[in-house]
Amino acid sequence: MSLTVDAPTTRSARRRPDLVSALRAPQGFGDATLRDRAPDAIELLGGIPDPSVLPADELAAATARVLARPGLAALQYSRTQGISPLREWVAAREGVPVERVLVTNGGFHGLSLAVQAVVERGATVAVDNPVFPLFLRGLELSDARVAPVPVGAHGIDVEALADLLRGGLRPAALYTVPDFHNPSQGTLPTEQRRALVRLAEHYGFVVLADNPYRELRFRGTPQDVEPFNTSSHVVHVNTFTKTLGPGLRLGWVVLPDDLAADVAALRARQDGHSSTFVQAVVGELVTSDPDLFDRVLDTARALYRRRSDALADALEAAAPGAFRVERPEGGLFLWPEIADPDVDPEVLAADAAAEGVLYQRGSFFPSGPGTDAHRHLRLSFGDTSEARLVEAARRLGRAVRRQR
Amino acid sequence: MSLTVDAPTTRSARRRPDLVSALRAPQGFGDATLRDRAPDAIELLGGIPDPSVLPADELAAATARVLARPGLAALQYSRTQGISPLREWVAAREGVPVERVLVTNGGFHGLSLAVQAVVERGATVAVDNPVFPLFLRGLELSDARVAPVPVGAHGIDVEALADLLRGGLRPAALYTVPDFHNPSQGTLPTEQRRALVRLAEHYGFVVLADNPYRELRFRGTPQDVEPFNTSSHVVHVNTFTKTLGPGLRLGWVVLPDDLAADVAALRARQDGHSSTFVQAVVGELVTSDPDLFDRVLDTARALYRRRSDALADALEAAAPGAFRVERPEGGLFLWPEIADPDVDPEVLAADAAAEGVLYQRGSFFPSGPGTDAHRHLRLSFGDTSEARLVEAARRLGRAVRRQR
Structure with missing residues (x-):
C-alpha cells in the first residue's frame, strides 16, 4: 500500500479536554516538593496505619485459600x-x-x-x-x-x-x-x-x-x-x-x-x-473468622490510643505552654494549636523540618477565610513508634524555642 | 440545637450531571437480560482465560513473600x-x-x-x-x-x-x-x-x-x-x-x-x-523468576491453539458448509461467517440458545453500516474444554439444521 498525506508531516496541536484542563498542580498538602527531608527525619505527614496492626499473616493465609479453590473465581x-x-x-x-x-x-x-x-x-x-x-x-x-x-x-x-x-x-x-x-x-x-x-x-x-x-x-x-x-x-x-x-x-x-x-x-x-x-x-x-476484623480493630485502637497520648504528653513536656493539645477520641491525628502568639506557624514548620520533623501545616487546610487552622499543626501518629513520637516532640520543642 | 427549616420538608429534585445522563443502558453485547441460560448451557461469550493456565500457586507464593517483608510496603x-x-x-x-x-x-x-x-x-x-x-x-x-x-x-x-x-x-x-x-x-x-x-x-x-x-x-x-x-x-x-x-x-x-x-x-x-x-x-x-511469565504464556498459547483448532474442526464436522471458518493466529475467539444464505443469524442465535450454546451475535459489533458482521458469530474458546467445544459445535449444528 502506498499511503500519502497531502502535506508535509507536521505535528498538529492536540486540544486538551476541559476535564483535564481543570486539574491544577498540587500546592501545599501533598506537594512532593515539600517532602524533601533530612535523612533521619520523622514524618508525621499522612494518615497511615501501623504495619504491626495490619493482619499480614491472615491475609496471606486467606490468599492461599482463595487461590486453591477450583475454578479460580478470584482471578x-x-x-x-x-x-x-x-x-x-x-x-x-x-x-x-x-x-x-x-x-x-x-x-x-x-x-x-x-x-x-x-x-x-x-x-x-x-x-x-x-x-x-x-x-x-x-x-x-x-x-x-x-x-x-x-x-x-x-x-x-x-x-x-x-x-x-x-x-x-x-x-x-x-x-x-x-x-x-x-x-x-x-x-x-x-x-x-x-x-x-x-x-x-x-x-x-x-x-x-x-x-x-x-x-x-x-x-x-x-x-x-x-x-x-x-x-x-x-x-x-x-x-x-x-x-x-x-x-x-x-x-x-x-x-x-x-x-x-x-x-x-x-x-x-x-x-x-x-x-x-x-x-x-x-x-x-x-x-x-467472623471475629477477626473486630480483633484487628481492638489491637489497632489500643495502639493508636497509646501513641496519641504519648505524643500529646511529649509535646506538653518538650514545649510547655507552646501548644494547646486537644486529645482526640480516635483516628490517627493530633491537631495542636500554637498557643504562643509570638510563634509564627510557617517559620515553625520550616524550623521543624530543619530539626528533622515533618508534618502538615495548618495553613494547608482552610477552604475559605475565617478559620484559625493556620495556627494548628496536623501531626500523624499512626505509623510512628512511641519512642520516635517522643523524639519528634523534642525536635518540635527545639523548633519552637528558635522563636521564643 | 434547634434547627428549623423554613418550609415543610419536601424532597427536592436532584439534577443529574451531564456526565451520567450520557450513560445509556447497555443493549446487545453485555446486556445481562441476554444471559439467561439453560442449566447446562455452554457459554462461548467472553474473552476469558482458562483457570488451568493461570499461575495460581505461584501467585499465592508471591503473596506470602511480599506479605512477609518488614514494613509491609505491599499494604x-x-x-x-x-x-x-x-x-x-x-x-x-x-x-x-x-x-x-x-x-x-x-x-x-x-x-x-x-x-x-x-x-x-x-x-x-x-x-x-x-x-x-x-x-x-x-x-x-x-x-x-x-x-x-x-x-x-x-x-x-x-x-x-x-x-x-x-x-x-x-x-x-x-x-x-x-x-x-x-x-x-x-x-x-x-x-x-x-x-x-x-x-x-x-x-x-x-x-x-x-x-x-x-x-x-x-x-x-x-x-x-x-x-x-x-x-x-x-x-x-x-x-x-x-x-x-x-x-x-x-x-x-x-x-x-x-x-x-x-x-x-x-x-x-x-x-x-x-x-x-x-x-x-x-x-x-x-x-x-524472570522466565515465569514466558512459561505461562507458552502453556497458554498451546492450550488456546488446541482449543481453537478443536472448535474449528468440530464446526466443520457438525455443520458442513454452514460456516466459513478462518483459523485465528492467536487470541481467544473464532469469528465464523454464516456461509448458507438461507440461515438467518438472529434466528440461529435464538435456536442455539435453545439448544444450549450461547455466543455473541455478530450483529452486536458494527459501529456503522457497511460490514457483514451480522453474518458472523463470535465464539470464545478460552475457558471451555475441547470436549465441551465439540459438544457446543454439535449444538450449533442442530441449531443450523432447524433452518435448513
Whole structure:
C-alpha cells in the first residue's frame, strides 16, 4: 500500500479536554516538593496505619485459600458492584440492603465516584472549613465552586450551614468528615447528623459523609451512622484503608437507591470493578473468622490510643505552654494549636523540618477565610513508634524555642 | 440545637450531571437480560482465560513473600503511576522509558483513562467497524460521536481511514485492536501500523491501540508494536487480564510524554493508584523468576491453539458448509461467517440458545453500516474444554439444521 498525506508531516496541536484542563498542580498538602527531608527525619505527614496492626499473616493465609479453590473465581471478572460475600458482609455491618453497597478502590475513590455522579461541572459544593485538602483536588473533576462551611469543636457547624442555605446557597453536594474530623478531630453528634440530613433532603443536595477513621475510636462515645445510612440524600463513604491497609485499595460506598444505578454505570465505564482478587482475599478474611476484623480493630485502637497520648504528653513536656493539645477520641491525628502568639506557624514548620520533623501545616487546610487552622499543626501518629513520637516532640520543642 | 427549616420538608429534585445522563443502558453485547441460560448451557461469550493456565500457586507464593517483608510496603500507599519493580519490568518489556508507563486496573481502565484525557465532550472518535462494543460504552464518558472505519482481513483499513481524513474527518482519537482484532481476528501488519501512526501525527489525533490479546499468538508472524511505542500520538493499552487473570484488574498504558502528566493527574483524582498489593504480588511474580511469565504464556498459547483448532474442526464436522471458518493466529475467539444464505443469524442465535450454546451475535459489533458482521458469530474458546467445544459445535449444528 502506498499511503500519502497531502502535506508535509507536521505535528498538529492536540486540544486538551476541559476535564483535564481543570486539574491544577498540587500546592501545599501533598506537594512532593515539600517532602524533601533530612535523612533521619520523622514524618508525621499522612494518615497511615501501623504495619504491626495490619493482619499480614491472615491475609496471606486467606490468599492461599482463595487461590486453591477450583475454578479460580478470584482471578476472574466479577460484577461492577462487588462480589457477593464482601458486599453482604458490608451491608450487614452497615445495616443496609446489599443493593445499596458498591465496593470501591478505597475511600478517595468513593468520593471521586460520588463527585462525578452528583456534581455537574461548575456547580457549587459546600465543604468543611478547614477541609481535607485532597477532597478539593477530587472536586476538580467537576470543576466545582467551593462554598466553605465552618467546622467547630464537634465537626461541621450545621447551624451555620442552615444560615447559608437560608441565605440562598444551593450546593449540589456537601462534604464533611463526621468522625474524628480531618484535620480538626471533632466528631459530629448524632443529633447534628440528623439535622444535616434534614437540610440535605429539604434543599436537595447530597451529603458526602467521608468516614475513613470511623472504626478507630479509642475513647468517648460513638455517634450514630444510622442518619447517613437511612437517607436518600447521603453517600456514606467508607474504606478498609485505615484498618486493613491502604495498599489493598479497597473500600465501599453506601448509596441512596436512586444514585446506585448512576454510580454503577459510571464505574462500569471507568475500571469496571475492584480487583476480584483483593475482594476475594478480604472477603475470605472477614467472613472465615467472623471475629477477626473486630480483633484487628481492638489491637489497632489500643495502639493508636497509646501513641496519641504519648505524643500529646511529649509535646506538653518538650514545649510547655507552646501548644494547646486537644486529645482526640480516635483516628490517627493530633491537631495542636500554637498557643504562643509570638510563634509564627510557617517559620515553625520550616524550623521543624530543619530539626528533622515533618508534618502538615495548618495553613494547608482552610477552604475559605475565617478559620484559625493556620495556627494548628496536623501531626500523624499512626505509623510512628512511641519512642520516635517522643523524639519528634523534642525536635518540635527545639523548633519552637528558635522563636521564643 | 434547634434547627428549623423554613418550609415543610419536601424532597427536592436532584439534577443529574451531564456526565451520567450520557450513560445509556447497555443493549446487545453485555446486556445481562441476554444471559439467561439453560442449566447446562455452554457459554462461548467472553474473552476469558482458562483457570488451568493461570499461575495460581505461584501467585499465592508471591503473596506470602511480599506479605512477609518488614514494613509491609505491599499494604501501604504507593505512587499514582505504579510501583517501581512492576513499572520497570513493563518498561523493559515494551522498550520505553519508565516515565511513559502508568499501571492501570486492566485494559478497559486504560482505555477509559485515555478517552477521558484525550476526548473533549461531544468530539468525534474514529473506531473499528466492526468494533469491540464495550469501547463504545466507554466513549459515553465523553459523550463522543462515533466515526466508523472499515476493518478488513488484516485489521483496520488504513487506506480507508486516510480517505476519510482527506474528506474532512477530524477525530480526537482513533480506536483499534491491532492484534487478533476483536471481533474479526485480523492482525494489522507492521507497515500499516506505521502508516496509521503517520496519519495520527499528521492530522493530530491520538491512536488508542488496544492490545489485550497480543501475547496470545499461537501461529503466524508477530507484527511490531514498536510503531505504537515510539509515537507521540499513540496510547498503547495493555493488560495482564488475558495472561494472569481478569480478576487481578491489572494492566498498563504506554503514554506519549505529553499525555503522561494529564493521565496521572486524572488518575490521582479518581482512584489514586492501582492496588499496591496486587502490583507487589504480580511484580514479585514476574521479577523473582524472570522466565515465569514466558512459561505461562507458552502453556497458554498451546492450550488456546488446541482449543481453537478443536472448535474449528468440530464446526466443520457438525455443520458442513454452514460456516466459513478462518483459523485465528492467536487470541481467544473464532469469528465464523454464516456461509448458507438461507440461515438467518438472529434466528440461529435464538435456536442455539435453545439448544444450549450461547455466543455473541455478530450483529452486536458494527459501529456503522457497511460490514457483514451480522453474518458472523463470535465464539470464545478460552475457558471451555475441547470436549465441551465439540459438544457446543454439535449444538450449533442442530441449531443450523432447524433452518435448513
